[in-house]
Amino acid sequence: MGATLAQRFRPLVPVILAGGRGERLWPVSRESRPKPFLRIAGERSLLQQTVLRAAALMPDAIVIATHEECCFQVFEELEEIAPQLDGAFLHILLEPETRDTAPAVCAAALYVARSFGKQAELLVLPSDQLIDEQAKFAACIARAREAAAAERIAVLGTPASTPQTGFGYIARESDGRDAGSFVEKPDRRLAEHFVASGRYDWHTGICLATAEVLEAAFAQHAPDILAATRSALIRGRRLAGHAQVFRMDREAWAALPEISLDYALLEKATGLAAVRADFAWQDIGTWTSLSALAAADSAGNQVEGKAVFVNARNNYVQSDGRLVAAVGVQNLVIVDTPDALLVGSQDAAADVGRIAEQLRRRREEAGFQHRTVHRPWGTFTVLCEDEHCKIKRLRVKPGAALSLQLHRHRGEHWVVVEGEAEVINGDATFRLKRHQSTYIPPGCRHRIANPGTRDVVIIETQTGDYLGEDDIVRLEDRYGRTQH
Template sequence: MLVPVILSGGAGTRLWPVSRSAYPKPFMRLGDGQSLLYKTLDRALRLSDDGTVLTVTGRDYYFLTRDEYAAHPDADLDKLPFLLEPAGRNTAPAVVLAALHALEQCGPDATLLVLPADHLIRDLDAFAADARRAAALAQDGWLVTFGIRPTHPETGFGYIRMGAAIEGLDGRAVGAFVEKPNRETAESYVASGDYVWNSGMFCFRADALVAAAEVTCPDVIAAARACHASESGQASPIEFARELFLAQPDISIDYAIMERAPRVAVVPATFDWSDIGSWKAVSDMDAEADDAGNRVRGQAVIVESENCYIQSDSRMVAAVGVKDLVIVDTGDAVLVADRNRAQQVKLVVDRLRATNHQSATFHTTVHRPWGSYTILEDADDCKVKRLTVKPGHVLSLQLHNKRSEHWTVVHGTAKVRIGEKEFLLNANESAYIPMNTVHRLENPTDRDIHLIEVQCGDYFGEDDIVRLEDRYGRVKAKA
């Protein structure tokens, strides 16, 4: 049984300001309107034997991920179980926990196909053929990784030196895993033809992975067993206990297992691949180039400029007499960078985080389990949001100690509770919620409702929320 495992998350650093920690790269939409996560699910569903796809992701991304999955016409949400991490961790804990879950639910011969959710692969037929080659190796007990044939001497990827062909199977033994090289070394790797890029995708039987972990990283497997045992038998989504989860070593599957295990194979990929690791990578593949090499998503006026990439969500961007720039405007932040120094964008995020600037984490539009809100104004004396509440969803029963709120419905009908009173609020009607008053808003209809929320007071932080009841299991004082 082939069980695809999607690993989804990220720090939101390399593709800021579109990717942020609350909305990392897997949710980023490409020019065709699809997210990288959606495309990964599509690949996984094509290979799953019965439509089952296991996802390991952060707790904060669960509802956003479910919404992405629900949009796929072939996805059966009942066959898409989730393992939810309470905090960021490396890939070894995620993959080992997925293997333990698969052993329990699918049996020892379940073959896992591990797919990061932030890769772009266009040739789906070639990918499926290579995945089947890897699955055949996995059934023979090999731990398999996918190697990408280098197209240039890349210094930002790890490499795999390929060893001898495996008799009777379509793959090569791994000679060695190699760290990111300098330019000269990378050039020699490409020239030799013996090296491939390490893609970070894997295939192995669940029992073989666990057996290898027992030998190569007993601390990882012991901590994972304790974490898994505490939630064994729980229905999806399975949210691991924070203390037990954080007891796991913070280590990648490459270091913990793949580089130390005895039977490790590589399948040289025949499919195209990109991890879209920088804005330069995005600019090379997203949108059509004009005669001067400029690519545009959104609205832009370009005058005597060359080899620029411009992306704007809403505003007009003008570029005059410039070349080799990346310009990205998300409404609340603008990035201007040399295309050839796009990897340094993460230094911008480091500085924003050092000052606790909100733009390192959130967009002006923030996604919540019940829908989303967009900040229209954030001043010292008021904060204005536009809320969208999905059909059948409800905000938590809550109160605020430091602000009052005014709700005005602009589209649809909301069910509102203020204090002990419940009533319907229709389009062009308003309600006032005094400070320290219990309140809740619900969408009882089958269409989105939209409303404007005006907050008044002397503090508007999201931590001024005292939750009394919450359908989505969020903790007190967390938005």
């Protein structure tokens, strides 16, 4: 299969999908901090691993598509790996609401077409996967680019070894040949038939095509998505002070359905090019897939954290500080976080997503929000809360500052327990060292900054009759948050 010279010099733009709800990994993964930010199999997050993998392909740019609430978390993740990125040109596309992969890929195609031309090739990379063997990966992407030169969508498949019902299946063909069919999430019987036939691959979620081909496919199979996405892009805007961060228009975006690329496009499209993914690939979809990565003791129990077992076998326990005791139980997944606990059968791992769904309907915060919240200046963790008092631990990064703000209803006591802070309290500006404290009465403007080179940690005790997060007037903010 030959490619013209022009085709060979098409820009390559990996599009990293870093949004989603990751509900099947609840309660560790939540909408406010989904799977891509988890540190699995190594010290780097799944997102960092994916960005570095993409950067190694020497692309013309990298686009990261994520939920707008995750924007500052993406900044942090990228900052950590900046020395390794070697000047790769990064763009961030912010989705105002989670809408699954079809709208994300469609928006990325339009964005890439506008920025790099319609001939630019999008390499769609989910970030909830573990991939080894970078050289094989790069070679496989090169073959996919060959296939895409024929103006087709190349889809990467890996041999289907078990009848998973959560994957898409593509007919196994020689590299670059037409994929005979694409079936997303078959039922158990069909999946068993696929595996038995030996002629099907799992779709890895990785695909490659030019912006033009993708746009044409959306126009044919999902014109509504194309129209709404285009409108969200036209009416969207760049983030103040961050030329490479683009926020889709909230209202236009809200009209989009929540649907995956596989359902909206790949299952309907004809002439997909099947490309064999021969590198080591693992989807991080459920707790079962995660537990496959952990070492077990002689009774088959896998533990991250503190646990004690009595007559318990083959359990996966992950605990964030608290002690977990398991007695007379088998094949359970036990995941404990500061505000929510999961106890599930390993067979039911795929049903975990239904919990977050139920909680979202009930508007339970634990469904989507973590106890520790990331902000551009660092993090805060709610340690304790009742009607009269709320206690937070603030961790402020070196060089960072919270907004200059005031609260109408609550007073705040700050005690510095690590580092040295620069504080504005009313008209005074002063330093607060470890062990020192200050009190900010209601109505008084204030700010914490960290002029030092290590984190500042402050215990904040709020008192007052109303302690909601919305009692805040931002007077000045270096992260552009005074308007919202």
